[in-house]
Amino acid sequence: MRSWLIGIVVFVAAAAVLVLEIVAGRILAPYVGVSLQTFTGIIGTVLAAIALGAWGGGRLADKHDPRSLLGPVLVGGGLLAVASPALVTMIGPSVPGEDPGTIVVLAFIGFFAPAAVLSMVTPIAGKLMIDSLDTAGSVVGNLSAIGTAGALFGTFVTGFILIASVPSKPITWIVGLVLIVLGIVAVSDKSRQIVVPAILAAMGVFGASAVMAAPCDYETPYSCARVATDPNRASGRVLVLDTFVNSYVDMEDPTYLSSRYALVTDAAIQTLAPEGPLDLAFIGGGGYTLPRMYQATRGGTSTVLELDPALEQISIDDLGLIEGPWLTTTIGDARLTIRHLPDDGFDVVIGDAFSGRSVPWHLTTVEFLTDVRDKLTDRGIYVMNTIDHPPTRFARAEMATIAEVFPYFAVVAPQAYLDREHGGNFVLVGSMVPIDTSAIEALVPEGEIAFSGEAAAGWFAGVAPLRDDFAPVDQMISRP
Template identity: 50%
Template sequence: MSLLSARLIVFFASAAVLVIETLATRLLAPYIGVSLETFTGVIGTVLAGISVGSWMGGRLADRGDPSRLLGPIFILGGLTAMASPTIVTMVGPAFTGANPVSIVVITALAFFLPATVLSAINPVIVKIRLESLANTGEVVGSFSAVGTAGAIVGTFLTGFVLLATIPTRPVVLGIGVLLILTGVGFSIRRGRSVVGAILGTLILGGLLLTVTGPCEWETAYACARVEADPENESGRILWLDRLRHSYIDLEDPEVLEFRYIRDFAGVIEATSDPGAIDVLSIGGGGFTMPRYLSSIRPGTENTVLEIDDALIEIATTELGLETTEMTIITEDARTALRGLPDDSFDMIIGDAFSGTSVPWHLTTVEFAQQLDERLRDTGTYVLNIIDYGDLDLVRSVLATLEQVFTSVAVAAPPEYLAGSDGGNFVVIAGHQPIDTDALNQTLDAMASRSITITDDELDVFIADARPLTDDFAPVDQMIDRPEF
């Protein structure tokens, strides 16, 4: 085998492992969400596969002619890669929690084997090319470098190009077929039958195309689908991964189905003067609040920061969004804020999520300072936070906002505040006193079960919670997630 051929083989195999690893987070998202813990579990499990595969490949290569192994390894690697999405779809619904154990187990079931098999190729190629012990370091080092380069290309190609342009399953099918064809080529050269490989490809390819996941659309950030409300002909529910993110009534934008959305509306009603206001929404989703405010407060200027341009398309085609009614900036909120003028908004609404948690960089003191600069003196910031159990996250978010704003409060059902249940908490911050009695009356009028606490009650609730900063914001680890 020529040096060029050997390097191309190692480059391709290493790239395939990282393509599969990058796709794994997307395939798993509908079942275990997207969080730092998800990425940690996937990376760690695939690295374990790489380690085991490298060790096994080296041992097998020492037991005979290593070139005999290339065909079977490529074929098995392609078949196991093609099987991974079907495995996720079949076992995913059984994983009702997003704890570290669940993440590692489901990742191992679907992706450990292809990572292990394909990682055996590198030591096999090294054995083939190793002609003398005198150049061991050069051979091993060069192929390690080539493999790393392939992994980098596979990561960048998948993350920056493939996921943004092609659905996940066709990508898996393509990489699996390429791996199998490579193995078939090596097998034919050695006179082996490839009937099994062909049958396996047809069976797994058919399953891959017919056993589909829950996604109607795969955006760059989420698995999305829209469901009709069986109790309301004009009602639509937007699901992102495993959570209901938005409810839209196509005929009446003033219908607010979710309790926390009614809390948003109640806070705006209680803290803003009547009439049109200037509102910045961080996170668009189904664009429920911008449409509600445009309807109930004609003339309101809505600016929406939504990082996922595919959601804008879904909201337009499926949820009746009229983009001419608002200004939509498709960019990460943290960077987009830099281009917005100071003292320009009466209300900022925070409702951006990655899985069940707010992206960590949108929870810190530094981000709150950016928001404060964009708010007018009488403006208010309201933020949706999901938390359960010990409520470490919502308490830290409140402690964070107290570092920046004069007045801070939280609205939630009494059992949430007591820690006996959990869900959506609406955090309120500004520089004007918060009249909790008036706000509670407004929330009651909005048919919300929430009550508002501030001042001494809030201090007791926050207790010794630590503020979040750009240097310390372990949001994914702080939130206690429910069992779905």
């Protein structure tokens, strides 16, 4: 086999492994969510596969003619790549959960085998190209460089282009087809008999993958999105992102709020914000539940900072959002886009951005909240939705962070949450004016308690504020 063809094979195989590693995050998301733990589990699983594959490929190359191995290995890796989404879709619903063990198991089921098989390519190629110990170092170095270049290519193309423009299943089809075709080209005379079975196997695997129902209504660049009808309320719609209910919208009554945290958020705003029309900024749009509620009840303007460009269109198409001069949506990371908002321009800023159950860490820090405070009027308030469970390390750290930035602060949650007996949504408030907790408690659902001042400080006592150089949000959040 010509050396240039061997170089292409090594480049493509390495690129394919990284494409699969990146797309694995999106394929696993409907079952285990998206978090630092998710990507840690995927990266660790693929690295283990690379190590095993490199070891196994070297052993095979020493025991068998490497010319007879390269084609079958590429074909096998391609078939496994195509099968990976179907395997995850079949097994995923039976292993729900977000714990590290579940993440690793599902990553192993879907992606260990193709990554391991494709990682056999480089040592087999090395055995093919080394014909003298005098040049062994150069051959190994060249193949390592080519493989690394392929991995970089796969990383950049997938992360910057494919994920944003192509659903995950077709990405695996493209990878699989390229590998199978390249494998057939690389088949030696000794293994020519695999060509017809490989074509038949490819047809079967592609067909099975195509008919497997996708878990998403929409596969956005950032999540698997589904819209469901509330069986108990004909006009109710639920927006689910990955494993997490993101928004509830009543298509006929924009003032209807179904979730506890939304009712508590509204109670804080009713108590602290000025009467009449409001200028609001939202960090995270989701289903646009609160923006349309305030447009219906108070008027004014809503500026939504949303990372996922697909959510606005989903809200229009499936959740009844009617745009108008009152609504501005800015697509991009809120840490950056908030800097373009006018200083002293908003009565209320609402923090409701999530990646799974976690608030993105860079939207939790003193530095970010300082930017938020600068956008508020001299009577403005910041209301933030968080989710945590005992021992509530993150919720208390975020309250400490808000207290570092705002002169007045409060936390609103059921007593059992504040006592660290149970967990769920905590609504945290930072204000430029004093907070009347009794007025908030009069408006919130029964059982909600509002702590401010010394009482709130006692709740987060001993917990340091989050800062850009140390904000381990994913590790601090406890899950049920």
